[in-house]
Amino acid sequence: MISDKMLKMLNDQINAELFSSYLYLSMAAYFESENWNGMAKWMKEQSSEEYEHAMKFYHYINEVEGRVELEAIEKPKFGWNSPLEAFEEAHKHELYITDRINKLVALAIQENDYATNLFLNWFVNEQVEEVATVSQIVHKFKLIGDNKTSLYLLDRELGMRASK
Ligand code: OFO
Numbered sequence: 001m002i003s004d005k006m007l008k009m010l011n012d013q014i015n016a017e018l019f020s021s022y023l024y025l026s027m028a029a030y031f032e033s034e035n036w037n038g039m040a041k042w043m044k045e046q047s048s049e050e051y052e053h054a055m056k057f058y059h060y061i062n063e064v065e066g067r068v069e070l071e072a073i074e075k076p077k078f079g080w081n082s083p084l085e086a087f088e089e090a091h092k093h094e095l096y097i098t099d100r101i102n103k104l105v106a107l108a109i110q111e112n113d114y115a116t117n118l119f120l121n122w123f124v125n126e127q128v129e130e131v132a133t134v135s136q137i138v139h140k141f142k143l144i145g146d147n148k149t150s151l152y153l154l155d156r157e158l159g160m161r162a163s164k
Pocket of ligand 1: 017020049050053093094097126127130
């Protein structure tokens with residue numbers, strides 16, 4: 001049995017993960033509008049992963065006999081000035097999500113909620129990977145600058161991201 005406070009925070013995290021999915025889909029749409037099809041593919045994959053993250057929380061809440069309560073999803077930003085700006089925002093967003101996961105873990109520890117703590121371990125590792133991946137992409141964009149050929153090649157590289 002989980003506490004009401006924990007249940008509320010887990011439900012809020014469903015909303016945060018769905019917002020992540022929505023934000024990355026909006027970035028994908030921006031990339032498509034600029035004909036960066038590889039970047040769009042990368043972001044669509046990321047958007048799908050975020051939906052899966054939301055569903056992990058959904059299933060966990062049901063497993064511990066809590067009640068899933070969905071709230072409205074905030075409208076994501078519509079456009080960015082450059083691919084670099086979009087990926088920088090993705091990086092910032094992942095740091096924010098990491099902070100949220102850490103707060104969930106802190107509450108689970110405080111409440112001696114071992115099951116939820118164990119469930120959250122997967123997300124702790126996932127956040128390390130997500131922050132590192134986006135950070136590397138931002139680094140590549142910064143190296144490349146305005147070099148069109150290199151941007152074309154990076155777009156191709158990002159488009160090779162496999163579906164999970
Ligand atoms: Fe769900 O990890 Fe990104 O936001």
